[in-house]
Amino acid sequence: MRAQIALGAVFVAAAIPKIADPPAFAHMIYNYRLVPGSFVNALALVMPWIELVVGLLLVLGVWRREAALVAAVLLLVFLGAIGWNLARGHAIDCGCFDVRSAGKTPEQLLTDMKWVLLRDVGLLLLAAQVLLATSPETSRRYS
Amino acid sequence: MARATNAGRVAAVLVLAAAAAAVSNLAASTSRKLAWVGSYSRALEVGPPAPEAAALPASPSPSTGSVAAVEPDLARSFPPHPDKPAIEIAPADVLHLYRKKMLFLDARRSAVYSEGHIAGARSFPVWESDIDDRVKKLFEEGLDQRAPVVAYCSGGNCEDSHMLAEKLYRVGFDKVLIYKDGFPDWQKRGLPVSKGVNP
Numbered sequence: 001m002r003a004q005i006a007l008g009a010v011f012v013a014a015a016i017p018k019i020a021d022p023p024a025f026a027h028m029i030y031n032y033r034l035v036p037g038s039f040v041n042a043l044a045l046v047m048p049w050i051e052l053v054v055g056l057l058l059v060l061g062v063w064r065r066e067a068a069l070v071a072a073v074l075l076l077v078f079l080g081a082i083g084w085n086l087a088r089g090h091a092i093d094c095g096c097f098d099v100r101s102a103g104k105t106p107e108q109l110l111t112d113m114k115w116v117l118l119r120d121v122g123l124l125l126l127a128a129q130v131l132l133a134t135s136p137e138t139s140r141r142y143s
Numbered sequence: 144m145a146r147a148t149n150a151g152r153v154a155a156v157l158v159l160a161a162a163a164a165a166v167s168n169l170a171a172s173t174s175r176k177l178a179w180v181g182s183y184s185r186a187l188e189v190g191p192p193a194p195e196a197a198a199l200p201a202s203p204s205p206s207t208g209s210v211a212a213v214e215p216d217l218a219r220s221f222p223p224h225p226d227k228p229a230i231e232i233a234p235a236d237v238l239h240l241y242r243k244k245m246l247f248l249d250a251r252r253s254a255v256y257s258e259g260h261i262a263g264a265r266s267f268p269v270w271e272s273d274i275d276d277r278v279k280k281l282f283e284e285g286l287d288q289r290a291p292v293v294a295y296c297s298g299g300n301c302e303d304s305h306m307l308a309e310k311l312y313r314v315g316f317d318k319v320l321i322y323k324d325g326f327p328d329w330q331k332r333g334l335p336v337s338k339g340v341n342p
Contacts, residue, residue, distance in 0.1 A: 045165075045177055
């Protein structure tokens with residue numbers, strides 16, 4: 001129960017600055033150098049809204065299994081995107097909560113990226129907990 | 144009651160998000176809007192300048208405002224680069240071009256431009272939805288395309304000026320020069336800065 005509210009709150013908090021300024025988020029996605037040019041804008045528009053809807057569903061406890069599943073998929077995508085850029089030494093702003101470039105040095109950015117990976121793993125564990133708590137197997141065993 | 148994951152609900156979440164995104168984008172102001180299509184599509188409609196137009200002698204157009212006509216020695220020092228959208232130049236060259244009143248374009252976000260920009264530079268926010276219209280308008284002003292144009296953003300890893308150069312290149316500007324160190328360097332040198340939405 002607490003896990004789902006915490007996870008939901010993080011997703012809502014992450015979605016709002018991106019929804020407020022889509023071009024800034026598009027710039028962030030572009031910086032990852034993973035998405036073809038023509039998809040950057042569409043992704044920048046839709047992804048924050050997926051985060052917001054998923055976050056609200058988790059906070060409200062509606063469709064929590066589905067919401068946790070989408071959250072987990074998003075987190076895996078974020079982990080992959082940050083991990084790939086970290087592996088190739090391409091220093092970028094995460095764009096996770098703040099979509100304005102912080103003006104950090106590449107070294108600072110690479111350190112930040114490692115912390116982001118750790119944070120995303122933590123959030124993934126929360127999503128896994130919600131998935132486990134709502135799984136048909138668990139329900140059957142404990143109901 | 145056992146609850147399996149409902150694929151329909153997952154789809155509903157995604158559809159709802161896409162619909163909300165579409166509505167919010169329609170409602171957004173120009174500086175917050177994104178184009179649905181690829182960034183370069185509309186600028187491309189303008190097409191490269193006709194060869195005969197390029198062969199005409201340089202004549203300052205009445206609409207060029209404060210932008211000066213290109214001097215022959217300036218044209219020689221900064222030859223066109225038809226094979227690539229832009230080349231990077233040193234700060235000393237930037238200052239030289241500024242004193243010669245060449246056109247300066249600011250590729251950063253319009254909000255950042257308002258906070259402070261190179262005095263006289265025009266706002267060309269490469270990430271905002273009306274950028275292609277701005278490029279098209281600039282092309283239609285009939286500027287001398289042989290005059291050097293300086294594009295800048297916020298220095299460091301910033302590539303907005305390169306993206307702007309790419310757009311200008313596609314409508315026929317082949318003398319776009321990048322001020323690599325950008326606005327932070329300009330500020331550090333204590334050179335003229337303006338605030339607000341106007342150049």
